[in-house]
Amino acid sequence: MSHATASSLPRLFTFVGADHGPWAVRSVRTLMGDALPPAPCLQVVAGGAVPPPGAAWALAGITSNERYVERHEKVALVGAQAGLGRAEATRAALIPIRKSPAWWALTQDERRAVFETQSHHIAIGMRYLPAVARRLHHCRDLGPAEPFDFLTWFDFAPEHEPAFDDMLRALRNSPEWSFVDREVDIRLVRDQARPSQGGESGPDLAITV
Amino acid sequence: MSHATASSLPRLFTFVGADHGPWAVRSVRTLMGDALPPAPCLQVVAGGAVPPPGAAWALAGITSNERYVERHEKVALVGAQAGLGRAEATRAALIPIRKSPAWWALTQDERRAVFETQSHHIAIGMRYLPAVARRLHHCRDLGPAEPFDFLTWFDFAPEHEPAFDDMLRALRNSPEWSFVDREVDIRLVRDQARPSQGGESGPDLAITV
Numbered sequence: 001m002s003h004a005t006a007s008s009l010p011r012l013f014t015f016v017g018a019d020h021g022p023w024a025v026r027s028v029r030t031l032m033g034d035a036l037p038p039a040p041c042l043q044v045v046a047g048g049a050v051p052p053p054g055a056a057w058a059l060a061g062i063t064s065n066e067r068y069v070e071r072h073e074k075v076a077l078v079g080a081q082a083g084l085g086r087a088e089a090t091r092a093a094l095i096p097i098r099k100s101p102a103w104w105a106l107t108q109d110e111r112r113a114v115f116e117t118q119s120h121h122i123a124i125g126m127r128y129l130p131a132v133a134r135r136l137h138h139c140r141d142l143g144p145a146e147p148f149d150f151l152t153w154f155d156f157a158p159e160h161e162p163a164f165d166d167m168l169r170a171l172r173n174s175p176e177w178s179f180v181d182r183e184v185d186i187r188l189v190r191d192q193a194r195p196s197q198g199g200e201s202g203p204d205l206a207i208t209v
Numbered sequence: 210m211s212h213a214t215a216s217s218l219p220r221l222f223t224f225v226g227a228d229h230g231p232w233a234v235r236s237v238r239t240l241m242g243d244a245l246p247p248a249p250c251l252q253v254v255a256g257g258a259v260p261p262p263g264a265a266w267a268l269a270g271i272t273s274n275e276r277y278v279e280r281h282e283k284v285a286l287v288g289a290q291a292g293l294g295r296a297e298a299t300r301a302a303l304i305p306i307r308k309s310p311a312w313w314a315l316t317q318d319e320r321r322a323v324f325e326t327q328s329h330h331i332a333i334g335m336r337y338l339p340a341v342a343r344r345l346h347h348c349r350d351l352g353p354a355e356p357f358d359f360l361t362w363f364d365f366a367p368e369h370e371p372a373f374d375d376m377l378r379a380l381r382n383s384p385e386w387s388f389v390d391r392e393v394d395i396r397l398v399r400d401q402a403r404p405s406q407g408g409e410s411g412p413d414l415a416i417t418v
Contacts, residue, residue, distance in 0.1 A: 011353040048352065064350050067276070070318040108321070109279040141273050141350040143257065144220040 011063045013137055014049040015094055015151060017042060017056040023092060023188040031172070033098065033182030042094065042188055044153070059096055061137025061151040068115050073122050082130035089133065089155035092188040093164065096139075096148040103179035104140075119174035128167045131160040148182065220272045222346055223258040224303055224360060226251055226265040232301060232397040240381070242307065242391030251303065251397055253362070268305055270346025270360040277324050282331050291339035298342065298364035301397040302373065305348075305357040312388035313349075328383035337376045340369040357391065370396075 017025075017039025024041055039056035051058035069077065103111070115121050125134075134154045139146040156164055168185070171177065226234075226248025233250055248265035260267035278286065312320070324330050334343075343363045348355040365373055377394070380386065 062350050062353065065313045065320075066316055069316050071316045074316050104274045107275055107278055107280045107283050108317075111274075112317070138350055141271050141347055143351070144271065 010046040012046070012048050012060060013062075013135075013151075013153075014045045014047065014051075014058055014060045015042060015153070016045060016049065016051050016058045018052060019054055022191050024191055026187045026189050027185075028187075029185045031183040031185060032180055033184075036096075036184055036186075041191075042186070059139070059148060059151055060142060060146075061139045061148075062142060063135065064138045068112050069122060076126060077122070077129070080126060080129040082133045084133045084135055084153070084155050086133070086155070086157075088157040090190045090192070091158050091161055092153065092155040092190070094186040094188070095152045095154070095168075096182070096184050096186075097150045097152070097180055098148045098182035099150075099179045100181040114176050114179070119171070119176035121171065121174065121176060124167060124170045124174075128160075128163055132156045132164050132167065219255040221255070221257050221269060222271075222344075222360075222362075223254045223256065223260075223267055223269045224251060224362070225254060225258065225260050225267045227261060228263055231400050233400055235396045235398050236394075237396075238394045240392040240394060241389055242393075245305075245393055245395075250400075251395070268348070268357060268360055269351060269355075270348045270357075271351060272344065273347045277321050278331060285335060286331070286338070289335060289338040291342045293342045293344055293362070293364050295342070295364070295366075297366040299399045299401070300367050300370055301362065301364040301399070303395045303397070304361050304363070304377075305391070305393050305395075306359045306361070306389055307357045307391035308359075308388045309390040323385050323388070328380070328385035330380065330383065330385060333376060333379045333383075337369075337372055341365045341373050341376065 017036065018041055019039070021041035021043035023044070025039060028036065028038065030036075037056040048060055049058065066074065106114070116123070125132075132154055133156065134152055137151040137153070138149070139151060140149040154164065226245065227250055228248070230250035230252035232253070234248060237245065237247070239245075246265040257269055258267065275283065315323070325332070334341075341363055342365065343361055346360040346362070347358070348360060349358040363373065
């Protein structure tokens with residue numbers, strides 16, 4: 001069998017809805033399509049984890065190359081954005097999204113036109129940097145039967161949650177969202193009773209945030 | 210656990226180098242990077258197959274949305290191309306390719322510029338339609354440690370193999386190929402002693418071509 005060396009930075013992450021974990025679920029709102037089974041806590045695991053017994057759900061996604069961002073936009077984003085895991089970012093959101101077959105049948109120029117020219121997806125997101133940090137994970141090409149196409153993980157300080165809601169309102173009112181056929185918005189708070197980094201043992205060792 | 214319904218058309222395929230199978234390996238040429246272990250035959254299996262005992266290698270890839278093609282190009286391609294599996298297409302090629310980290314760090318506009326404006330990838334391919342049929346499979350986002358980024362499967366009649374070689378020569382001389390850091394060119398001939406479709410049993414049941 002042939003194997004390549006893996007990159008040193010993890011690309012694959014699994015989000016697990018479970019009965020314990022460092023993030024407590026504050027709310028789950030199903031905006032479109034089927035709901036997820038309820039779970040009180042969330043774990044973010046680096047790699048393609050086998051869900052622990054009793055997990056309500058597990059969603060995997062992989063970071064990848066950019067699909068729409070152009071160089072001038074990338075320079076602006078990199079200059080403005082913050083990394084995940086800041087001490088003050090005790091709130092988070094996981095937003096799994098699936099887009100319709102009509103979206104995936106569009107050609108690259110058509111998707112870019114909807115995404116930015118019509119919907120200003122990048123420009124809207126820019127307004128909320130660096131308060132909102134994010135990491136986009138792709139699911140659609142992990143396999144032929146993934147329940148979502150994208151998982152986006154956001155974190156922010158509690159005082160920035162209203163701004164985060166403004167951002168989502170603008171995106172959800174854009175033409176791009178007419179192609180969204182499943183969306184769940186999971187809001188989380190970091191468990192203050194537990195350390196946010198290190199010092200853990202057992203099944204949580206691989207948890208990254 | 211949450212599961213989606215799969216599309217009715219298969220998207221995931223596994224190419225298996227083995228000691229039997231409907232395609233006999235005529236030649237293997239490693240153009241860049243590591244070679245694959247030798248195998249006398251090839252099987253093309255729909256799905257993420259577990260390789261049979263004794264398989265030399267197994268490479269999986271998934272069909273996906275187009276990354277560079279624009280609408281006017283798509284219309285031209287669809288109008289000219291033939292499907293895989295024509296009775297006269299008794300020759301085939303599997304060409305696994307990996308691109309460099311420098312490629313994946315480019316933004317969308319930069320990759321499109323190299324791919325088509327500078328390298329004429331789509332325009333070159335168009336010249337060989339419908340003689341050469343193809344299916345592109347993506348590997349990079351199947352997981353974090355795939356040995357290749359793309360697997361392209363081609364089939365054609367024996368008399369069109371020189372044209373196929375011309376096409377590859379043009380592509381390999383283009384600026385895009387400076388980003389290719391692993392490439393293997395496997396040429397195959399369909400085993401004439403076996404039926405090309407149906408009527409098989411046992412472990413070959415899922416073989417598609």
